[in-house]
Structures are given as C-alpha cells and as structure tokens.
Amino acid sequence: MRYMATYDLMETARNTNQWLGATARAFGSYPATGLAPTPAFKMMAAWGEVMERSFARMVAKPDWNITCVVGEDGRDHTVSTVPVVTRAFGDLLKFDVHGRNPMPRKVLLVAPMSGHYATLLRSTVISLLPDCDVYITDWHNARDIPVSEGKFDVEDYTLYLADFMEELGSDLNVIAVCQPAPLTLAAAALLAEKNPEAQPATMTLIGGPIDPDAAATDVTDFGRRITMGQLEKVAVQRVGFNHVGAGRLVYPGLLQLSSFMSMNADRHGEAFFNQIVRVAKGEASDHDFHNKFYDEYLAVMDMTAEFYLSTVERIFKNLEIAQNRFVVDGHMVDIGKITDIAVKIVEGEKDDISAPGQCLAALDLLTGLPDSKKAAHLEPGAGHYGIFAGKSWRNNIRPLVLEFIDANTRPAPETAQGLRSV
Structure with missing residues (x-):
C-alpha cells in the first residue's frame, strides 16, 4: 500500500x-x-x-467561524485567531477577544490528532470563550508538510505539548480531549520533573485512553487483533506529487474517514x-x-505514519502510559512526579470510543498527587461526543470543569523558564 x-x-x-x-x-x-x-x-x-x-x-480545512463573543460589559467583542507558537506539525493558537481585559481563567484545549482538524472542538471553544482566555493546539495536515521537516511521532507530540504549556505559564488550565489525554499526562509529568515552575495549575482529561485495557471497546479490540506489520501494510501510504508533502508516509484522511463511516454505516x-x-x-x-x-x-486530514503507528504500538499495545514506562527523547517519564497539578477526569457512561475506566486509570498513576487534588466525574447517559461538545458538556460538565479550575487556580507567573534550557 x-x-x-x-x-x-x-x-x-x-x-x-x-x-x-x-x-x-x-x-x-x-x-x-x-x-x-x-x-x-x-x-x-x-x-x-x-x-x-x-x-x-473531504479536502477542505473548516474555518473556525467564531466572529464575536459577548463580554461582561454586555458588548459584542470581535474574535480572531492569533498564532502564539508556530511549528512545522502544529501551532499554538489563541482566540483573541478584542477589547476585552485578560480573563482570570487561561485554558489550553489540546485537540486530538485523529483524523479531524482542531475545528472539531469549535463548540467547545465557543462555550468557554465568555469565561476564559482560550488557546488550542492546531495540528497540520501531514500531506502539506515537506519530508525535509522530518518525523513526528508520539514523543515529538509530547514535546510539542510541553513547549506549549511552558509558553503559557503556570497559571494555565489544560483540557485534553480524547486521543491526546495520555500524551498530555506525559507532557505534564515531563514538566513537573524538569521545570516544575512551568507546570500548569490544573489538567482535565476528557474521555482519553490512559489505560485502553481498563475497559474493552471496538477500538481496543482492533488494536489487539491486528499486528503492527498488518497495520502498516493496510493503513500507510505515500503522499502524491500534487502536495507539498510528496513522498511522506501518512495514514491518509480519506482512509481514516472510511473507517469512521463503516463503524456506523447504517x-x-x-x-x-x-x-x-x-x-x-x-x-x-x-x-x-x-x-x-x-x-x-467529513473534513479529514492525514496524520504522519510514525505518529499513528507509534500511538497504536506504544499507547494501545504496549501500554507504556498505563504502566508508567513511557520514554520521551531518551528520558523515562515518571507520572508520579506530578505533585502540584490538580487533575480532573471526565468520562461518559455510554462512551463507545474510550469506555469508562480507561481515563479514570490516570488517577492511580498519580502516586505523588494528594487525593485533594484529584477529581472524577462520570456523566450519565453521555456518549463520546457529548462529553466535550454536546448537551452533556454544555449543561453539566462545563460548569463542573470551571468550578474545578476556580478551586485550584494559581496566580500568573512573573517570569518563565524554558524546558529546552533546563
């Protein structure tokens, strides 16, 4: 293939x-x-x-289409997206609300790199903007990235997240949705060990596969059935000559879409x-x-082959996060090093992608964190989409997350040190 x-x-x-x-x-x-x-x-x-x-x-990147937000003064304030950090494989974007003073809550939404663009979290962003300064990880379509930029796997993803968190400071509140939850946990642990002054104040993990074996789903069953050789053969292709990333090995968005659609074809x-x-x-x-x-x-993006394959092998098959033996750039990450980040877990009772228990497993890994800084919520009757963008998020989960942030807030730092300099 x-x-x-x-x-x-x-x-x-x-x-x-x-x-x-x-x-x-x-x-x-x-x-x-x-x-x-x-x-x-x-x-x-x-x-x-x-x-x-x-x-x-299928080949169009959706617009954010977030034009304005109502401020505390009752006026509509225009909104624009501003890149804070630009990288080859993804940017850190800020939703800049013009004419509004900085909000007491600063939130980083970690968007999944799982076939769709970050705009999949548009409704989540819209729901948070009135109360927070919102940032988001905007991952790029792999077919638009030249092969000269090199690889991008789960370790690179983790380092990107650590750098983004450092950039935003220790008063940051991180919300990771689905796929990036285990890597966000690893990035926070890396910061806690190497640059504790830059670690975020809170971290909310929503429906992510921290321990895929904690509760079986079709996704985890597929990961166990197929070998890495089979997966590479059926899922990986080279980008064609019509694109900037010609020759790059990717898991094509169109192939991912066919998998998404087949799960609920009827x-x-x-x-x-x-x-x-x-x-x-x-x-x-x-x-x-x-x-x-x-x-x-239907708007799908290619992901690098090495990211997809390393996710399946290291997160789902080898359970490196679940067993706390994840290595980043030659360094063994110890999740137990997290001692000062309040962590909240959110799961949906009817989540068939990341079933209840998979994300909750993060709390057992946080051996250095006091119970007073741990929290969990299981949303009754909610599916996967509902816990971050649907009615369950709007009516129940969002208020709980904001309360959790307020209860564990941290003042803005006066200075910040970079992880790369440690």
Missing part, C-alpha cells in the same frame, strides 16, 4: 465522485426537466447536490438518504443540522 499511486487513486475516486455530483446536480436542474411530470429529476439534482458537497468537504446511510429527500423537497438549508455536522465530520 505504500505507494503514491495508491494515495492518488483514492484522491482520484474522491474527485470523480465530486464531479459526478456536480454533473447530476446540473443535469437534474436543467430548466426543461420542469416539463416532465416526475420527481426523478429533482431527486437527481438533490442527490448531486449532497454528493458534490460531501466529497468537496446510521450514516440513513442520514444521507434523508438529506437527499429534504433537498428535493426544498426543506434543506446551507446550515441545517446535517450540513453543519457533516461539513465538519
């Missing part, structure tokens, strides 16, 4: 389906078809519209059929629920 031709073949299929959708939409909308006493042409145009939009979204198929009917009846809109959800869900 590790051929550019394979990568380009997938992109060709995507491009062809987008073109077929555009053609069907144009043909079905031809004025003369209005003379035919059949709904077939409307259905054809509707199918084409949904098809064209869906396949076009539900997705029904959703698209219903949307086609709504478009044909004239009941759909550009920002209806279907388009709002799938515009984000």
